[in-house]
Amino acid sequence: EIVLTQSPGTLSLSPGERATLSCRASQSVFSRYLGWYQQIPGQAPRLLIYGASTRATDIPDRFNGSGSGTDFTLTISRLEPEDFAVYYCQQYGSSPSFGQGTKLEIK
Amino acid sequence: QVQLQQWGAGLLKPSETLSLTCAASGGSFRNYYWSWIRQSPGKGLEWLGDINHSGVTTYNPSLQSRITISIDVSKNHFSLQLTSVTAADTALYFCARVSHPESWYFDLWGRGTLVTVSS
Numbered sequence: 001e002i003v004l005t006q007s008p009g010t011l012s013l014s015p016g017e018r019a020t021l022s023c024r025a026s027q028s029v030f031s032r033y034l035g036w037y038q039q040i041p042g043q044a045p046r047l048l049i050y051g052a053s054t055r056a057t058d059i060p061d062r063f064n065g066s067g068s069g070t071d072f073t074l075t076i077s078r079l080e081p082e083d084f085a086v087y088y089c090q091q092y093g094s095s096p097s098f099g100q101g102t103k104l105e106i107k
Numbered sequence: 108q109v110q111l112q113q114w115g116a117g118l119l120k121p122s123e124t125l126s127l128t129c130a131a132s133g134g135s136f137r138n139y140y141w142s143w144i145r146q147s148p149g150k151g152l153e154w155l156g157d158i159n160h161s162g163v164t165t166y167n168p169s170l171q172s173r174i175t176i177s178i179d180v181s182k183n184h185f186s187l188q189l190t191s192v193t194a195a196d197t198a199l200y201f202c203a204r205v206s207h208p209e210s211w212y213f214d215l216w217g218r219g220t221l222v223t224v225s226s
Binding site: 001032033035037043044045046047050051054056088090092095096097098099100101 | 142167168201205206209210212213214
């Protein structure tokens, strides 16, 4: 089983700032199996990034994914008020799994 | 626009069987895999299993003995059954569509069904 560890657990930033979220895998993950999701309280997760770096449909270009192997990063270049949410990385290997999430909160 | 609508019993007693169904409206049903995922405060997001249009399933090993996912292609439905539930199965259950084959990811989610197991 591949364990995904996200850091930090909570990130406190202000609108307009840059956010960098990390996802580390316990073993190497094929980039095409790595995704990022945003979850607003009371809603289902929403796909942001797939294949480690491809934005999903209608996702603004301030969201960028990068990384390979065991280290992946989600960067939000200029935070908008609607970006404050919980973010999850996820791998779709033989047994899909999710990270525990990073909560992005307003400072 | 494709949507996933899910339904099923929300309150169960220990040892009962959880049963949920998810319907996909619009779009191609055959070109995707279909999955169940749950979310609880204690375990976060947990993938339960998936199924394709031919009925080929893959399950989370931790649930292998209790889980069944089935599909009805004629109705664009797929279903989850989880037997012998306990309080640990209390969670928000989501159905999701799996896009593949170049990349694999959950590109569409249902709104979730809260299932509570309590005596």
